[in-house]
Amino acid sequence: MTSITIDHNCARAEVPLVPLICKVKEIVPQTSDVASIRITSLDDTKPFEAKPGQTAMLSVIPYGECMFAVSSQGADYLEFTVKRVGYVTEQLHALQAGDQVGLRGPYGNWFPYEELKGRDVLFVGGGIGMAPLRSLITYMLDRRSDYGRIDLVYSGSTRDDLVYYDDIIENWPKIDNMHVHLSVYKGTPDWAGEVCYTAPFLESLGIGSEGRVVVLCGGPSLFKTCLQSLVRLGFAESDIITTLEMKMKCGIGKCGRCNIGSKYICLDGPVFTMEELKELPGNVH
Amino acid sequence: MKDGERFRCWDSCMFSAYTEMAGNHNPRPTKMPRVRQRFMHKLCFFEDRYGKMLCVGCGRCVEKCPVALDITMLIDDIQAVDLGQALATEGA
Incomplete structure (x- = not known):
């Protein structure tokens, strides 16, 4: 078996400092303190493609921003599963469908999904x-x-x-x-x-x-x-x-x-x- | 949002809240890892990554330190420590 090698320093968003204004499509409660927040762009398209394991910066205007893993993706949304543990996540959980948020990304490298094939x-x-x-x-x-x-x-x-x-x-x-x-x-x-x-x-x-x-x-x-x-x-x-x-x-x-x-x-x-x-x-x- | 306010405040990697995460976990919870991060970043980590040291040797921090914490003495002290021994104790 070949050992797994992971790419590093391989992914940078093109404009990493300018948040893209997006909106909340839907919030799916998972547990008492975890919810999945689905984000879509203002014209109802997917903000960007993210590879498995990549992350994005989600900002709740004007409270602050945090980095989250993209937990899954749909045809027109990115889903972030967030646990309510602090100031920003508290605000994220209080959002309603249609509310605007800032989004920048995708950041980081990804799980080696190509090398895992057949394993x-x-x-x-x-x-x-x-x-x-x-x-x-x-x-x-x-x-x-x-x-x-x-x-x-x-x-x-x-x-x-x-x-x-x-x-x-x-x-x-x-x-x-x-x-x-x-x-x-x-x-x-x-x-x-x-x-x-x-x-x-x-x-x-x-x-x-x-x-x-x-x-x-x-x-x-x-x-x-x-x-x-x-x-x-x-x-x-x-x-x-x-x-x-x-x-x-x-x-x-x-x-x-x-x-x-x-x-x-x-x-x-x-x-x-x-x-x-x-x-x-x-x-x- | 139509208007806002620019808010800036001092922060320092030597403060315990610097690396504290939501949920209270702190990767550098005590003074030891924070001091290590400060000096290692200045003299080693940054050089490893970008090929330059973050100290130009001007001596201002030695001259102006209110508690007379001399970085050159700290480096001498670190050199005198048996690194293998220190790391083994830390891991325990």
Whole structure:
């Protein structure tokens, strides 16, 4: 098996500092604090094409702007799945269909979807980590025959915190050669599945490392524990791909917040293999 | 929006809120990583990336520092530290 190589410093928006004024097409609530916000341009066309894993800067005028992964795309919209955790995301959740927002992008590199062709892929995610993973999952499902077996190991705090519930419960398990493994951290009476943290759950599934590539996205503790589990399961660090778009602030390498050593997540990333990240000084998260 | 106001304020990579994210996670939560980022960026990270050092050696920061924090002394101190040992302790 050839090892995965990822392009870096390969994508810059043509006019990265001028936001394109767009409007909210629809807001789809996912959980109590997560919603998918669909953005379309003022003339009802798609603002731009984004590759799986690419990000864009969404600004709520005049409150501020944040970088989000494009979680999926439709014929005339880009969808951003956003968790309400701070000042700007609070304002984003308060938007109504038809409200105007600023959008600039696409930024960053992308998941190596060409190199993954023919490979088995294991997705590991937790909570809102589903947002960037979903862009690649939907891309692969649209071209199902190009890819091997797909496994999704996904966890949330409780049953009500699982994002894209309909897809992970109803739609995706029915797809040929796709296996969805779900767990929650805290069981409730309406949850019949596993109650387990992601890392031990991942180890209990008996998914082999032979020829398989992992795409990992989650919070700092999930990231750390699952990484250890994946190494124990025999995965090579060059076959573990992750995205660090949550660290990005300005998106153009000026502000000095996202960097790990001399690598800027916004200019070189956000998609890296673990092999590349372990060469950097300091902690990943 | 028809009108607005330009608001600018001071910020510094040495403040804890500089890298703090929504949701309270902070990649550089203590003084140690922040000081390291400041000096490493000035003398190493920027040079690695763009081929130039961010210090021209004018000595103004040494002369004007209100708490007499001399960057040259800091560099000497860092050189005296066993790097392998320090990194091993930090990782623990």
